[in-house]
Amino acid sequence: MGKIIAFANQKGGVGKTTTCINLSAYICAMGKKCLVVDLDPQGNATSGLGIDKDSEMKTVYDLISGDCSADEVVQHTLLENLDVLPSTVDLAGAEIEMVQMPQREKIIKQILDPLRDSYDFIMIDCPPSLGLITVNALTACDSVIIPMQCEFYPLMGITQLMNTIRLIKYHLNPSIDIEGVVMTMKDKRSNLTSQVSDEIIKFFGKKVFFTYIPRNIRLAEAPSHGEPIMIYEPNSKGAEAYLSLAEEFLDRNKVKYNTISKDTKIKLRGDSNNG
Numbered sequence: 001m002g003k004i005i006a007f008a009n010q011k012g013g014v015g016k017t018t019t020c021i022n023l024s025a026y027i028c029a030m031g032k033k034c035l036v037v038d039l040d041p042q043g044n045a046t047s048g049l050g051i052d053k054d055s056e057m058k059t060v061y062d063l064i065s066g067d068c069s070a071d072e073v074v075q076h077t078l079l080e081n082l083d084v085l086p087s088t089v090d091l092a093g094a095e096i097e098m099v100q101m102p103q104r105e106k107i108i109k110q111i112l113d114p115l116r117d118s119y120d121f122i123m124i125d126c127p128p129s130l131g132l133i134t135v136n137a138l139t140a141c142d143s144v145i146i147p148m149q150c151e152f153y154p155l156m157g158i159t160q161l162m163n164t165i166r167l168i169k170y171h172l173n174p175s176i177d178i179e180g181v182v183m184t185m186k187d188k189r190s191n192l193t194s195q196v197s198d199e200i201i202k203f204f205g206k207k208v209f210f211t212y213i214p215r216n217i218r219l220a221e222a223p224s225h226g227e228p229i230m231i232y233e234p235n236s237k238g239a240e241a242y243l244s245l246a247e248e249f250l251d252r253n254k255v256k257y258n259t260i261s262k263d264t265k266i267k268l269r270g271d272s273n274n275g
Contacts, residue, residue, distance in 0.1 A: 002117065004112055005121060006144050008134060015184030019182055036125060076269055105139050108124075135164075221233075
């Protein structure tokens with residue numbers, strides 16, 4: 001049965017979507033099967049994985065509305081073993097509609113639970129808010145990964161997120177746990193970065209991944225090309241970091257995987273000559 005993990009932080013611009021899609025991509029390259037669930041109306045995980053948004057495409061909004069099945073919505077990405085439930089701006093209206101629905105906090109859980117047996121990991125990219133869609137994601141998931149930018153303001157907002165997770169655990173999802181905290185956009189030359197990193201480690205302890213994600217221009221460029229960093233620039237510092245993070249993540253979960261390096265030829269969907 002697959003594990004569902006939500007990537008959550010109500011502060012925008014902390015590397016949440018970047019971490020979700022690139023960690024998923026490397027996990028798939030290591031032989032596991034992943035589904036990325038784009039719950040952000042901005043649809044950045046969808047476009048970042050090369051899915052063209054058009055008016056005919058079925059999305060998470062259609063699933064929430066009950067207009068179609070998950071099989072009709074799942075899109076295959078360029079990478080073998082990596083699928084996505086896409087999102088568009090239509091999802092912004094779903095939160096209002098969900099308020100009137102029965103068991104409104106469990107709508108996403110009801111959608112994802114039947115998909116568990118088809119994937120090793122289901123990765124939910126949450127919107128940068130603590131509204132009803134994020135509450136749904138936290139109710140559906142087994143654990144949460146919190147990407148945190150190594151700056152002052154993201155650190156200030158973490159208490160609110162932790163309070164929300166505690167409330168979800170008490171009222172809706174007793175099994176939810178913190179999978180880990182990923183420090184992103186880290187600049188080792190900055191004294192402030194070092195101070196914030198120390199505070200994050202002090203607060204979360206062993207939950208903090210040893211691997212941190214550095215500031216890297218290639219990581220910033222990759223989404224505009226619709227490619228994860230492992231395809232766009234596999235020799236970049238950002239790619240090396242996410243490869244290391246994927247290994248650490250799978251080791252923590254005691255999952256066996258195929259070892260790869262930054263020079264490994266990545267198998268793309270439908271390309272029998274790659275591998």
